[in-house]
Amino acid sequence: MEEALVGNVTAGIVRVDDTVRRPTGPWTNAVDALLAHLHAVGFTGAPRPLGRDDRGRQILEYVPGELGDHTGTYSLDELTSIGAFLADLHRATATFVPPPAAAWQQVIPPDGDELVCHHDVAPWNLVRSARGWVLIDWDGAGPGTRLWELAYAAQSMAGMRPDRPLGESAERLRALVDGYGLATAQRPALAALLGRRARAMSDLLRRGARDEVQPWARIHAEDGAYWRDTAALLEAHVQRWTAALM
Known part of the structure; x- marks a missing residue:
């Protein structure tokens, strides 16, 4: 079940269970590469990239807080x-x-x-x-x-x-x-x-x-x-x- 995220957020961003789904753009592959690098070097202060869903949206770790x-x-x-x-x-x-x-x-x-x-x-x-x-x-x-x-x-x-x-x-x-x-x-x-x-x-x-x-x-x-x-x-x-x- 999708839950729209409210506030000063980009249109179309939703939460699905413990993930966030975002619309993609020409920059998304580079952002995913950056987030994967941060995870690989042990930096915990960014969400992990989790690929794409069946609608082509970027999937990211949802961080509660x-x-x-x-x-x-x-x-x-x-x-x-x-x-x-x-x-x-x-x-x-x-x-x-x-x-x-x-x-x-x-x-x-x-x-x-x-x-x-x-x-x-x-x-x-x-x-x-x-x-x-x-x-x-x-x-x-x-x-x-x-x-x-x-x-x-x-x-x-x-x-x-x-x-x-x-x-x-x-x-x-x-x-x-x-x-x-x-x-x-x-x-x-x-x-x-x-x-x-x-x-x-x-x-x-x-x-x-x-x-x-x-x-x-x-x-x-x-x-x-x-x-x-x-x-x-x-x-x-x-x-x-x-x-x-x-």
Whole structure:
């Protein structure tokens, strides 16, 4: 029996017993190869790929647990553990060799091809499960850089937003980045990248609304002001973020 999964999910995603079924695209084979690699190297923070069903849909392991939300309610200790989790992910993906002619679905142009990244490491994709943190929704995976991914994850997981005091946002940012173990020399670059990465998300939603492309037009109507204002906040206080990280 199929159970539709609700929330900010791709249309057509359903749960069947202990599996998730997703519509496929040109990127699905590459995503499956990535998830198989993560499983093979012992990284437990991603669902296992289980092939295709009789309707041609991607089959993934269903991971029960609790999802977070965009408000950034994690404790400082949890943020530190999420940073360490992301570092483990990057160590695992760094050894991944994509299949020949791999196709990826990347709605925001990557800033490099240092390694394959998830590109949406955010509370709504992070499951608090019995086996620890598990990251879901890998359809947007593809080439990128550690700092580009860390900038987005830090802002979203720490809940760095306009209605949170600057000092609190800075402290939460530091907790996650310390957990990741980012080298001191790279921290000023990360501080400067926070606003740029949030601005890229804001621009994606704005273009989606202009061109009536879903789900971006819908998300722009719901959260466009949040991303616009968050980008402005992060851009305006680079020195504050740098000081906190150093």
